[in-house]
Amino acid sequence: MRCLTFLLLLAAFNLPAQEAPPALTEYLGRQIAQTMHWKGAEWLMRRVREQEEGPSKMREELHVKPGMTICDMGCGNGYHTLPLAEMVGDKGKIFAVDVQPEMIEMLRQNIERKGLKNIEPINGLYHDPKLPPNTCDMILLVDVYHEFSHPVQMLAGMRAALKPDGLLVLVEFRGEDDSVPIKVEHKMSKAQINKEMNANGLTLKREFDGLPWQHLMFFGKTETK
Ligand SMILES: C[S@@+](CC[C@H](N)C(=O)[O-])C[C@H]1O[C@@H](n2cnc3c(N)ncnc32)[C@H](O)[C@@H]1O
Secondary structure (H helix, E strand, C coil), X not given: CHHHHHHHHHHHCCCCCCCCCCCCXXXXXXXXXXXXXXXXXXXXXXXXXXXXXXXXXXXXXXXXXXXXXXXXXXXXXXXXXXXXXXXXXXXXXXXXXXXXXXXXXXXXXXXXXXXXXXXXXXXXXXXXXXXXXXXXXXXXXXXXXXXXXXXXXXXXXXHHHEEEEEEEEEEEEECCCCCCCCCHHHEECHHHHHHHHHCCCEEEEEEECCCCCEEEEEEEEXXXX
């Protein structure tokens, strides 16, 4: 009865049932990067991106099939969301999650311009991807993971959203490669990526080393014996 009264009071005063955990500036020896501001969103749609990052090749390597449910985590204004929606087709679905409402608004406008019907935009939280459990065949993070201020909570939420054979796909600028012209805290080495994924119940299943500037690594849930 006391518990019920407490919950009713929380609802009445609109208080969060659970405080957001503190943001990290470092995780497992890596400095966490600042979130890219929505005011820079036009840069995400730059023409030279195709030459610099090979995004079409990257999407080809995802082996997307019609009917799949895919999450574009940290979708920004939808650079990858829109082509992915066409790849999964009418029977498939894209969850497009971002923490900045301005990015989601730009995404909505881009979706409308293209007339796409199979994308669900989601305003995520820094510590909660707001994805339904056990729904995703794949969760794609392009140039996003290194910005997470709450990597542990985000990985737990995404892991729960993956189907048993679902894959979490990281695309990160190569930290081992000085010729990649990106700030150090926006890059990650393979060793660091593996360390952080393994610490959170995810194991490398596949990787593709043919992109100009980025690692492309596929993780599945670590099997427990
Ligand atoms: C560099 S942009 C990349 C956007 C997009 N993936 C692309 O490749 O064009 C990183 C995005 O991640 C988003 N982001 C950062 N932390 C996030 C979190 N915890 N959950 C969801 N999105 C997040 C930022 O708001 C930003 O839009």
